[in-house]
Amino acid sequence: MKKLFIIFGIISFLFVIKPMLGLNKSTDIFIDDNSVSTEQVDTSKGEGVYEGAFDGLKQFYNYTGFANATGGNLIMILIGIIFIYLGIKYDYEPLLLIPIGAGVMIGNIPFVAGNQTGIYEAGSVLNYLYFGVVKGIYPPLIFLGIGAMTDFSSLIANPKLMLLGAAAQIGVFATFLGALYLGFNLPEAGAIGIIGGADGPTAIFLSSKLANGINILPDGTTVKNLIGPIAIAAYSYMALVPVIQPPIMRLLISKEDRKIRMKPPRAVSQKEKMIFPIAALLLTTFISPSALPLLGMLFFGNLLKESGRTERLADTARTKLIDIVTILLGVTVGASTQADIFITKDSLLIFGLGAISFVIATMGGLLFAKLMNLFLKGDNKINPLIGAAGVSAVPDSARVVHAEALKSDPHNYLLMHAMAPNVSGVIGSAIAAGIILSFLG
Amino acid sequence: MILYVDLNMDQISEGYVILITGLFIVFSSLVTLSLLFKYGIPFMLYIYKIITKRKDKKIKDIALEVDEDFTGEVVAAISTAIHMYLNEQHDKENPILTIKQAKKSYSPWSSKIYGTHNRL
Numbered sequence: 001m002k003k004l005f006i007i008f009g010i011i012s013f014l015f016v017i018k019p020m021l022g023l024n025k026s027t028d029i030f031i032d033d034n035s036v037s038t039e040q041v042d043t044s045k046g047e048g049v050y051e052g053a054f055d056g057l058k059q060f061y062n063y064t065g066f067a068n069a070t071g072g073n074l075i076m077i078l079i080g081i082i083f084i085y086l087g088i089k090y091d092y093e094p095l096l097l098i099p100i101g102a103g104v105m106i107g108n109i110p111f112v113a114g115n116q117t118g119i120y121e122a123g124s125v126l127n128y129l130y131f132g133v134v135k136g137i138y139p140p141l142i143f144l145g146i147g148a149m150t151d152f153s154s155l156i157a158n159p160k161l162m163l164l165g166a167a168a169q170i171g172v173f174a175t176f177l178g179a180l181y182l183g184f185n186l187p188e189a190g191a192i193g194i195i196g197g198a199d200g201p202t203a204i205f206l207s208s209k210l211a212n213g214i215n216i217l218p219d220g221t222t223v224k225n226l227i228g229p230i231a232i233a234a235y236s237y238m239a240l241v242p243v244i245q246p247p248i249m250r251l252l253i254s255k256e257d258r259k260i261r262m263k264p265p266r267a268v269s270q271k272e273k274m275i276f277p278i279a280a281l282l283l284t285t286f287i288s289p290s291a292l293p294l295l296g297m298l299f300f301g302n303l304l305k306e307s308g309r310t311e312r313l314a315d316t317a318r319t320k321l322i323d324i325v326t327i328l329l330g331v332t333v334g335a336s337t338q339a340d341i342f343i344t345k346d347s348l349l350i351f352g353l354g355a356i357s358f359v360i361a362t363m364g365g366l367l368f369a370k371l372m373n374l375f376l377k378g379d380n381k382i383n384p385l386i387g388a389a390g391v392s393a394v395p396d397s398a399r400v401v402h403a404e405a406l407k408s409d410p411h412n413y414l415l416m417h418a419m420a421p422n423v424s425g426v427i428g429s430a431i432a433a434g435i436i437l438s439f440l441g
Numbered sequence: 442m443i444l445y446v447d448l449n450m451d452q453i454s455e456g457y458v459i460l461i462t463g464l465f466i467v468f469s470s471l472v473t474l475s476l477l478f479k480y481g482i483p484f485m486l487y488i489y490k491i492i493t494k495r496k497d498k499k500i501k502d503i504a505l506e507v508d509e510d511f512t513g514e515v516v517a518a519i520s521t522a523i524h525m526y527l528n529e530q531h532d533k534e535n536p537i538l539t540i541k542q543a544k545k546s547y548s549p550w551s552s553k554i555y556g557t558h559n560r561l
Contacts (some may be wrong), residue, residue, distance in 0.1 A: 155483075157513060159475035166471040173460040180456040189456065264512035271489075272482055279482070280474055287470040416513060427474075428467055435463045 025101050057405045072339030079311045080104030080334065086239065093239040093396070096200070099327055100235060103334015119335045130332045130420065132229060132360035134418070136208040138329040139201035140297040145322025146201075146426070147301025148314040155420040156272050159267035160372070161386070165424025168390030169432045171196030171361025175353050176436070182349055187211055187223050190436040192350055195234045196357030196393040197429030199243070203234035204333065205294060206433045209441055228336040229347040233354035235333070242403075244355075245362050245388050253384045257373075260383040262417050270308070276310040277302040280409030284431055290441065291434025298430065358391065365390030365421065383418070389418040392425035 012382050015051030061067050106126070111117040119126040132138045141252075156161060176193030184192060191207035204227065213225025213380035237244065249258075281299035304314040369387030376382065385405050389398045398418035405414040 033456060065533060154513065155479055159478040162471045162475040163468070166468045169467045174465050177453070177456050177460055180453050186452055186455065189452075192460075197536055264514040267511050267513055267516050269486075270467065271486060272478075275482055275485070276478070283477065284470055284472055287466065287473075424471060428471060431467050432463060435466050436459065439459050439463075 001162045032280045039085050065110040072095040072343045073108045076108040076339045077105050096235050099330025102235050103331040104337050107335030107338045136205045138325050139205035140293040142201040142298040142326045143294050144301040145317050147298040148305045148318035154265050154416050155269040155411045156268045161420035162424040164365050164387050164390040165419035165428040168361045168365040168425050169269050169428045170206050170364035171357045174360045175357030187440045194356040196361045198393040199429045200235045202429050202433050204231045228342050231333045231352045232353050237354050237358050238393045242400050245400050246360045261412050263379045288431045288434035290437040291430045294430040303375045361391040362388050386418045390421040390425045394422050398422040
């Protein structure tokens with residue numbers, strides 16, 4: 001080992017010393033006053049070397065981030081750092097915010113265009129990775145993993161809770177209308193609306209199909225590329241669920257209603273769990289075939305989990321595969337926020353609409369739960385808080401519901417009940433995405 | 442300008458169409474799914490039981506038995522207990538801890554270096 005270090009040290013020393021030797025030679029002669037002729041020649045040579053070096057440095061400087069930085073780049077880098085900070089300090093979805101934050105920094109390092117560096121330059125490595133976002137490849141793979149993770153048994157035990165997942169989708173369609181009124185055209189509005197579905201992969205899937213900057217509208221203009229803003233808005237509001245939802249819950253649900261205890265869900269047999277993905281796959285995709293990539297993979301993943309024979313595949317899907325895709329998706333979505341494309345008025349509007357759609361979706365779920373309670377009697381009554389879990393954001397919104405219920409009654413455990421509208425919210429938002437796609441795609 | 446407004450109005454009316462049909466379809470599909478699981482699946486399981494049981498058995502003998510006391514909460518408690526049991530077994534690990542020297546296997550990638558300082 002010692003020998004290795006010595007050999008390596010000598011080689012590196014030689015490399016360092018080589019240009020210095022060359023320079024020394026010329027300076028030696030430069031200092032030497034004896035021969036004038038050589039002096040002149042060598043002075044010019046020396047100046048040439050200096051000038052060249054200086055030009056080189058200047059050129060190098062022109063290629064650095066310091067020379068090309070714009071205000072937008074710096075703002076976005078700051079936002080990236082804030083994302084990472086939020087993920088680490090407050091534990092808001094760190095698995096998403098940290099890759100996205102790092103991606104935002106990567107995407108906003110200033111560079112000279114034309115060297116296949118940036119994410120939007122054809123042929124760059126980042127561009128190849130971004131391909132999976134633009135073509136909607138990553139979201140179905142994420143859904144496969146989610147399917148292999150999710151236990152639908154609370155939903156099977158209490159199928160009526162599925163309606164809460166549908167009720168929260170009102171946020172999608174309300175935002176869609178809002179975006180239309182703000183002057184976005186139909187496909188763009190559809191892609192913006194899906195932020196209300198509170199489902200990152202679905203939002204990316206739909207925006208990559210509708211607002212990808214490639215499609216041409218009937219009136220001849222090209223749609224804007226809104227994948228970056230939509231994905232960032234969807235993921236950041238998903239991370240902010242613990243901040244956004246509790247005030248709305250307290251506003252809409254009375255103290256007594258918050259204390260309602262639900263009867264424990266019945267045990268679900270393995271057969272029912274196996275039938276669920278098959279039946280749900282057939283039914284939902286026959287209704288909304290455009291959502292096939294999402295729902296197909298979701299229920300396929302769930303079948304892998306529940307069949308009991310493919311534990312290896314399910315295990316890979318819910319651990320390694322989803323991790324790999326999350327890394328790629330997070331970084332590339334983050335990097336797609338290159339300042340000159342991201343910092344626009346549209347992005348600000350999208351962020352505003354996203355917040356509103358989250359609020360509307362939460363309200364829709366809560367109010368529909370109250371409405372359902374009017375028709376339910378005795379211990380069949382549901383705690384209206386679980387309506388808020390209808391905005392997918394699995395499993396964060398279910399956890400928020402659980403925590404909120406514990407505040408008013410420390411022995412009321414709603415987590416299992418809240419998972420039912422939570423997972424049906426995923427199904428609901430995927431169906432909604434399919435419908436919007438079939439209308440506008 | 443007028444054209445733009447017209448176009449915009451068209452878009453908004455189409456937006457309402459999408460709003461109504463979309464919500465309707467989302468609701469109806471999830472309602473169908475929930476109805477299927479509320480009534481369809483128990484019925485199918487019941488039929489399955491009849492098919493797999495001997496024919497001479499009466500239908501009322503093989504009615505679906507639902508144990509009211511065995512709820513999801515019980516399942517959760519049992520599975521948590523098993524999970525904790527399996528994951529907190531560190532106390533029962535093999536107490537003999539020794540450092541074993543790992544033998545380096547030969548690799549052509551490092552063979553030259555290996556030759557120069559192979560004096561373990």
